[in-house]
Structure formats: C-alpha cells, structure tokens
Amino acid sequence: MLSLVVLGGLSCASVMGLFSEQQAGSVRIVGFLLLIAWYFGSARGQASYVKTHLGNTYPRRGWSKPLGVAVLALIALVVVVTVLALLLKSTT
Numbered sequence: 504m505l506s507l508v509v510l511g512g513l514s515c516a517s518v519m520g521l522f523s524e525q526q527a528g529s530v531r532i533v534g535f536l537l538l539i540a541w542y543f544g545s546a547r548g549q550a551s552y553v554k555t556h557l558g559n560t561y562p563r564r565g566w567s568k569p570l571g572v573a574v575l576a577l578i579a580l581v582v583v584v585t586v587l588a589l590l591l592k593s594t595t
Contacts, residue, residue: 509537 513530553561 513534
C-alpha cells in the first residue's frame with residue numbers, strides 16, 4: 504500500500520512540474536521499479552491464490568464498464584476545470 508502512495512505522490516508531483524527533466528526521468532524509473540516490486544511482492548501471490556482456490560470458476564468481468572466510467576470521469580474533470588478557469592479569468 505505504501506508503494507502505491509509513493510507512486511501516486513511522485514506521479515502527481517511530476518505532472519505538476521515540480522521536477523526537472525532529469526528528475527522526471529528518475530521518477531519514471533522509480534515508478535517502474537515500484538511496479539515490479541508490487542508484482543513480485545503482492546500481485547503474483549494473489550494471482551496464484553485465485554488460480555489454486557478458484558481455478559476456472561473465477562468469475563471474469565469485462566473492462567468496458569470500468570473504462571467507460573474512467574473516461575466519463577476524465578471528461579467531467581476537464582469540463583469542471585475549464586469552467587472554473589473561465590470563471591476565474593472573467594472575474595480578474
């Protein structure tokens with residue numbers, strides 16, 4: 504869980520431009536290393552557990568609904584930020 508928080512914090516700081524170009528490259532490397540550590544530390548064991556205990560009876564779900572919700576949330580975020588930027592611009 505801590506690695507996820509660190510990765511999220513580094514990603515947000517990188518997006519906000521708080522790092523130089525060289526530091527941003529280092530952040531990408533750290534993020535990739537955290538992803539590998541997460542896989543070997545947690546995800547691989549979970550996948551093995553599901554395969555052992557549930558086998559082929561594991562209920563698989565599609566990606567269309569979660570990806571659709573994510574796209575709609577992104578569009579809503581862009582709309583809200585645009586409206587706020589226009590409102591703040593008009594008041595100054």
